[in-house]
Amino acid sequence: xxxxxxxxxxxxxxxxxxxxxxxxxxxxxxxxxxxxxxxxxxxxxxxxxxxxxxxxxxxxxxxxxxxxxxxxxxxxxxxxxxxxxxxxxxxxxxxxxxxxxxxxxxxxxxxxxxxxxxxxxxxxxxxxxxxxxxxxxxxxxxxxxxxxxxxxxxxxxxxxx
Numbered sequence: 001x002x003x004x005x006x007x008x009x010x011x012x013x014x015x016x017x018x019x020x021x022x023x024x025x026x027x028x029x030x031x032x033x034x035x036x037x038x039x040x041x042x043x044x045x046x047x048x049x050x051x052x053x054x055x056x057x058x059x060x061x062x063x064x065x066x067x068x069x070x071x072x073x074x075x076x077x078x079x080x081x082x083x084x085x086x087x088x089x090x091x092x093x094x095x096x097x098x099x100x101x102x103x104x105x106x107x108x109x110x111x112x113x114x115x116x117x118x119x120x121x122x123x124x125x126x127x128x129x130x131x132x133x134x135x136x137x138x139x140x141x142x143x144x145x146x147x148x149x150x151x152x153x154x155x156x157x158x159x160x161x
Contacts, residue, residue: 007122010115030124037114040129041136042107049103052096101147109136109143 008026027034113135117127136143 010119030118033124033127034114037127037129037132038107038110041110041133042103045099045103045106049096049100052092052099056093056096105140105143105147106136109139112143113139 006025006029008022008029014022110132113132114124114127117131117135118124121127
């Protein structure tokens with residue numbers, strides 16, 4: 001029995017249930033190639049972000065439960081810096097936020113570029129993480145600019161409301 005790969009036309013008017021159905025059909029036929037690109041491009045950055053946030057939360061737990069592992073008797077201790085990280089608290093938190101934002105930009109860009117390649121080629125047969133990355137490198141500046149513009153607009157709207 002021969003299975004035929006279906007091409008999903010994105011620019012087609014659909015009802016909500018048809019949109020959901022088309023999404024699952026797309027993922028069924030393109031799952032492996034889509035997620036290879038998604039995780040190969042954004043995965044390492046998100047992993048680094050997770051490690052940084054793990055360090056921050058570990059330091060917070062050290063404040064709440066006492067010096068973990070040092071045998072100081074536990075209990076609450078006065079906070080000596082932001083998040084219990086001492087003088088490096090603010091730079092570490094800002095670095096973690098910047099890495100997480102860059103990971104978000106890479107992940108959303110990988111999805112966008114995969115979809116663009118899919119529309120151009122009519123299938124995902126020749127789409128590789130390297131091809132998605134090549135396209136993403138050309139658009140990374142615009143994606144970063146639009147992300148920061150959105151953050152500024154959203155932040156301004158929150159302040160106004």
